[in-house]
Amino acid sequence: MDNRTCYCRNSKCALYGRSTLRARLKFCDWHGGAARLECQRCHSRVSARAGTAYAGVRTDLSTYLRGATALAEGLSIRATGRLLGVDKDTVNHWLPNVGRHCQKVTSYFFRNLHLAECQLDELWTFIAKKEAHLTPLEKLRAILGDAWVWIAFSPVCTRKQTNRLVVPDCFG
Numbered sequence: 001m002d003n004r005t006c007y008c009r010n011s012k013c014a015l016y017g018r019s020t021l022r023a024r025l026k027f028c029d030w031h032g033g034a035a036r037l038e039c040q041r042c043h044s045r046v047s048a049r050a051g052t053a054y055a056g057v058r059t060d061l062s063t064y065l066r067g068a069t070a071l072a073e074g075l076s077i078r079a080t081g082r083l084l085g086v087d088k089d090t091v092n093h094w095l096p097n098v099g100r101h102c103q104k105v106t107s108y109f110f111r112n113l114h115l116a117e118c119q120l121d122e123l124w125t126f127i128a129k130k131e132a133h134l135t136p137l138e139k140l141r142a143i144l145g146d147a148w149v150w151i152a153f154s155p156v157c158t159r160k161q162t163n164r165l166v167v168p169d170c171f172g
């Protein structure tokens with residue numbers, strides 16, 4: 001797990017919100033399978049998982065990630081639990097956690113967009129082999145098989161004073 005985005009979460013601390021080397025966090029111990037860091041200024045502790053989709057999850061990360069993938073692919077809560085050997089209530093706990101985090105990520109990346117025009121497209125391909133040829137184990141691992149690329153872009157064109165089209169910047 002990348003600790004460079006961790007920061008002191010004590011709002012009264014002078015280092016509150018600072019990340020990377022300016023955070024001055026030092027490894028403290030392990031708690032619930034995650035590293036816990038200590039602020040060198042106020043000595044409060046922060047889990048390396050705080051603010052991530054892994055926060056509050058006690059299941060090992062590999063199982064959790066496979067579960068999140070299965071849920072994203074539309075597998076039911078019970079089926080995901082059966083496949084991974086975990087209780088349905090555990091999977092039921094993951095779903096809102098993953099959903100909230102996905103919403104935050106989407107809100108972060110899709111903000112202040114001033115689009116006059118937006119073009120959407122999709123591209124289907126596969127990794128190694130098509131979905132129909134995967135073994136059940138390969139399907140569960142969700143690495144190989146069908147892959148979709150979703151593209152949204154806003155073409156922005158710059159015009160000189162002569163009103164002649166000069167530089168189309170289709171990725172602006």
Ligand SMILES: [Zn+2]
Pocket residue numbers: 008009010013014015016039040041042043044
């Ligand atoms: Zn602090």
